[in-house]
Amino acid sequence: MDQSTSHRFSYGLIVLTLVVAVAAFYGGWWAKGYVVDPPEIDVTPLFAEGEIPDAPEVTILVADAPELAEGELPLDAIFALQTNNSKGFEQAVEVVRDGWRPGYLPMLLETARFSRHYHRQWMSRVIDDLSGQNFEGDSDRAWRWAWAQDYEPHPHYGLFKARLYQELDPRFAAYFEDDTQSATIRLDEVRWGGVQRDGIPPLKNPEMVTADAKDAAYLDDDNVVFGIELNGDARAYPKRILAWHEMFKDTFGPEDNPVSINGVYCTLCGSMIVYDTVVDGTHHELGTSGFLYRSNKLMYDHATESMWSTLTGEPVIGPLVGQGIKLKPLHVVTTTWGVWKKKHPDTTVLTLNTGHRRDYGEGVAYRSYFATDRLMFTVPQTDNRLFNKDEILALRFGGDDAPPTAVDTLMLADTPVFQGTLGDTEYVVLTDPSGANRVYESGGLIFEQYSANDTATTRDGRVWQVTEDALTTADGQTLSRLAAHRAFWFGWYSAHPDTELIQ
Incomplete structure (x- = not known):
């Protein structure tokens, strides 16, 4: 092998190694099969070449166009940054610059996430210029800087999020489109988690079998399970299954006195919490919103489409905020299958018959995430x-x-x-x-x-x-x-x- 061939071979080997390494890191996430590939938002350029109006007309797809204060930044100016025409892009930048406030940075960061590759380079320069910082394309640094500022968002930031994220799932718009709805958390900390609503499918009244049943033989004694006993009814929910579903809905106890629960496993933050879903006689049917707050999953309720905190069991965005609603946390233990079934020989356990096709092997889901101390989504x-x-x-x-x-x-x-x-x-x-x-x-x-x-x-x-x-x-x-x-x-x-x- 001559020297040039050797160098080409070495270079190819390095590239292949990098590809394999990247695939190994992200494979546990994207290989799930239900993650939405971020689309390139289809936005028609709002300004014709050479004729950018002084006050561009606002076109909101999810609600009537809101009233804007004089000099306020039109939302369409942000979306116009998606144009594939360099001159149009620069025109849009000038409109954004004229109405710029530091609190508007999250809108640019969220838009940039769905930009084409060359757009991200353009957006990076604009983000650094308008913020007066030098993030050099590091979105995590930019987000942390934005969160460290006083929270002064665009007056119609909710509508912006509704319009942006409805392109991924039309149902997302309901979380944000009402700018007047209450919120106890910053909207700029509500990040899309990479899935559609219930794209990580919850298990509802899943199939359970006894510990000695053939369908329970897939479990080894050292497998991690989440154990719950209510009203004398003991059940085990293996982590290897819940890592793929992150939520189960079940009913414990006798028919004349049942307890309706939601078990919520936030894979990213490692928490398994069980809630009684009945508050003051009202059952709250919960699902997976598709969004995160500080890397913790946000739930939503089917009736009002309010968003709920997984960690507190309270509504944090939407019509139910401020009504004093708080789910009661119930006890749960993280243990091993061998120890749990020894303590509870009459326990039942989830089967692999979930109605979904997944590799439910122990430690398969999120293997690369659990293997390092790195985070998938940055936090403040x-x-x-x-x-x-x-x-x-x-x-x-x-x-x-x-x-x-x-x-x-x-x-x-x-x-x-x-x-x-x-x-x-x-x-x-x-x-x-x-x-x-x-x-x-x-x-x-x-x-x-x-x-x-x-x-x-x-x-x-x-x-x-x-x-x-x-x-x-x-x-x-x-x-x-x-x-x-x-x-x-x-x-x-x-x-x-x-x-x-x-x-």
Whole structure:
């Protein structure tokens, strides 16, 4: 092989290696088959060559054109940046420049995400010029800078998002098109997650079988499951399935007293939360909105199309905001299949018969994401007390005045019995050899031992049986289970930057 051929071979090998590396990183995400490929937004240039009007007419596709204050930036000027004509692009830039405010940067960043490759280079220069920064095409840096500014969005920013994202899924428009609707979070932090509404399909009343059934044989004892027991009904939901669906809707207990629940698994932030979906007699049918807030999935309800926070169980955008609605979190434990079925021999478990075709192998979904500490979507800030994807136990009790509190699960693994006080509640965390954490009221008692036979002993010599609902004694005393769930540190901290971390 001569030297030039050798160099060509080496160069080709390097390129091939890079392609494989990129494919390996992103493959877990795009290979799902239901992710929407971001389209090139079809926008007809709004300005004819050489004749850009002083006040371009606004054309809103999802609502009547709103009234604009004098000198206010027309939304169509932002969309006109999508023109493939360089002269038209420069004309649109001048209109944007005339009406520019720093709070409008998110509109440029969102538009740029769906630009053709050469448009992104143009947009990068415009973004740097108008913001007075030097992001050099690094959208994560640009987003963090935008979020660090006072929130002063375009007066019709909601309509902008409605128009932009309805090109991906017409149903998206309903989340944003009413500029007068209430919101408790910044709209510029609501990011599209790469899927259509319910594009990550929830499981509704999924098929369950007993632990010894043939259809449960796909599980190995070390597979991670999310265990729930309500009204004496124990069920296991394997992580390997929920990583593909991120939500299940199920009903527990007897027909005359059922509990309707939503189990929400946010794969990106590592949280599995179970909510009672009935509030004051109203059942809220929830789904996957397709959007994220600080890398946490946002849900939506079918009745009003309000968007809900996964972490708080509250509406954050739309008609239901401010009505005092808050889903009640229920207890759930992250454990292994072998440990769960030993504790609950009568448990049922999800089968692979979900009605969807996925590779449900253990650890297959999001393998590359879980393998590094990198984030798929940037967040305003992180905290280096723990690595981004270190797991914490989020405590969901203590009253409205209790500060957000997270406990390092590595510390809990070395401390099978851990006690503390949160707000007006004294608690004890019991961690078994599998690493599963359960939190109970302590009632002011001092717990000294947690044994392998599912009993805990207090300093006064009493022996407490550890169940999913409560700690109980032979003479009928009880200490109730408290709501808590695991999450990645970055996901919890980004939503609760004032959180108290116990290490």
